[in-house]
Amino acid sequence: MSSRFQAPRGTQDILPEMQPYWAAVLRAAEDVTRLFGFRRIDTPVFENAALFEKGSGDTTDIVEKEMYQFEDRGGDRLALTPEGTPGIARAYLEHGMASWPQPVRLWTTHPMFRYDRPQKGRYRQHTQIDCEVIGSADPLVDAEVIELLWRIYQAVGIKSVGVRLGSIDDLEPRKAYVQRLKEYYRPHLDRLSEDSRRRFDRNPLRLLDSKDERDLPYKDAAPKLVDQLSPEAQAHMEVVRTALDAAGIPVVIDPLLVRGLDYYNRTVFEIVPTDDERAQGTVGGGGRYDGLLEILGGPHTPAVGFGSGIERIILEMQKHEVAVAEPPAPDVFLIHRAENAARAVTQLAGSLRSRAIAVVVAESGRSMKSQFRSADASKARFAVIVGDDELARGVAMVKDLRGGGEQREVPLEGVAEAIAGVR
RNA sequence: GCGGGCGUAGCGUAGUGGUUAACGCGUCUGGUUGUGGCCCAGAAGAUCGAGGGUUCGAACCCCUCCGCUCGCCCCA
Incomplete structure (x- = not known):
């Protein structure tokens, strides 16, 4: 660790x-x-x-x-x-x-x-x-x-x-002012902070910027550039x-x-x-x-x-608790349980994405319950389920994860339309 | 560069000298045969920041170091 x-x-x-x-x-x-x-x-x-x-x-x-x-x-x-x-x-x-x-x-x-x-x-x-x-x-x-x-x-x-x-x-007028500023601070030099003493030579304007207690008494009466x-x-x-x-x-x-x-x-x-x-x-x-x-x-x-x-x-x-827009959740969580799902799952996900439908594919080998839990966690609107039954018949189950969870059977080619229609 | 606070699982915490370090959230698995949210059960996950010391015994006391954090300086 x-x-x-x-x-x-x-x-x-x-x-x-x-x-x-x-x-x-x-x-x-x-x-x-x-x-x-x-x-x-x-x-x-x-x-x-x-x-x-x-x-x-x-x-x-x-x-x-x-x-x-x-x-x-x-x-x-x-x-x-x-x-x-x-x-x-x-x-x-x-x-x-x-x-x-x-x-x-x-x-x-x-x-x-x-x-x-x-x-x-x-x-x-x-x-x-x-x-x-x-x-x-x-x-x-x-x-x-x-x-x-x-x-x-x-x-x-x-x-x-x-x-x-x-x-x-501007640079030239400021030089004249800096001279005046240094003349003002010079008598007090030994009572100023170390930082300020250093600034006195290197960058006198910063004297005014000091928040050190030792410098504060002199700040108010110092000549102000903005006044001249x-x-x-x-x-x-x-x-x-x-x-x-x-x-x-x-x-x-x-x-x-x-x-x-x-x-x-x-x-x-x-x-x-x-x-x-x-x-x-x-x-x-x-x-x-x-x-x-x-x-x-x-x-x-x-x-x-x-x-x-x-x-x-x-x-x-x-x-200020400003609300910011969250990126949208995926449209579809693709649940699959089939012997040889690799081809069908990849093609289905691909065809949906080609239609600008956002798809997250479940991890292979997980139980239905587990896949549905993941679907829920993903906040996807729809679960699309393909198993051996569906693949054999060329269909998929489309389940609306919002509300009661209505589910219907749709031909594989029709999944995109079914989702785009509701979305 | 100077001061203060804090370091216990991924996150938030409990435990302040005595056997295998606890809880919540999260993660994973399961609650029969293909269905989420709630609930229930189980599992994984921590050399208690590191090293040294005190002690029969240290997450707990002491020292050093490291890290994080807040402030000073300065800046966005």
Whole structure:
């Protein structure tokens, strides 16, 4: 028992009973992205490690300590994708999508890999729905992707979520702000948490993100980026806000919202449940990344997008007891008891399936009682019974397993019609 | 990387030092000769997470390790 294999830590099997949830989420993603004119793209599960080091940023936690890296047999340094955006940006450049009508709207669903401590809603392999609009600087597009994500949640039955919106301005104005922020924190440096002292040098914006008690006293009085945005970024955010308001989406401006990736500028957002302050509550987040494609060696190309974790969406669905559609039971459970049933059973099952009737064939050699019990467990509507008697006469018994269980004799060629008629 | 909780059949649990580890669900078989759901009976299925220690005797007490889980950090 204990020596048997287990799924690697932080990974999970998605058992049949969970599949309806996944199907519902993916269906919603397909439907909603289509409503917004997105086309699906799929990118590899691994990429060159350097793509993320340059793209996501080598001071981010994701790259610094969470990447699954490996060298393949040819010596290439690769990484399992820790997040989706760089791969799609890479594909945009690699396939010359700048020559497609702009902007390009792409979506995908893709496994992500991060080496961190698993807990509820956090896994080493998880799956994201990813939407990216590349080639637009229009703030209406920011609002559009947020609305898209919002509508996915609505479509799967999660109603109580809210948008947290922030802006981290553009690179140059942000540099000036970061100086001011550091000046503010510098006198208090020796009283801050270790993490924050480290961030002071490496990634000062994250100082505001701290939840460490030692840092909290300084947070409120710290200069807030959102209060001193450049006029351009300020105007940008106002349009996003107005558009979201027009879409009827509740928005809270969060001045402390800082996301974990280096490439964001201006718009950043998260979507969180409004009815529960759970730790791993964020179901989706994203932002604008006008600089990323340039970092990856392409021309300046503004873009905006989001990722949303399917596992977390499903946790929310379960929390709200959202009903999901179960796949239909088989139409027919084929019971057989004959000396040489192999040919007849296979042909009968085959002819039914060719008519799109779903058939499960009983295990050979089991008793009638056992086969009927299996038929019942399968939830099939009909039992079709063939034994020596029936085969000799070219007929089958068709029994309706619902209700009283009426049974009648039907010629073998007529079984499909008899069932299709009732179904 | 840091803290808390928990590991007994496929699942959920009982058993807290004394002979062959119990119950429910599930699985399989049967309740006459070819008929399900309910019911009844039976069977299979557990080296009690692993190793070491204490003891005449350990699922139960102690130690170490492993695994799972929840939280912190971070993120989806």
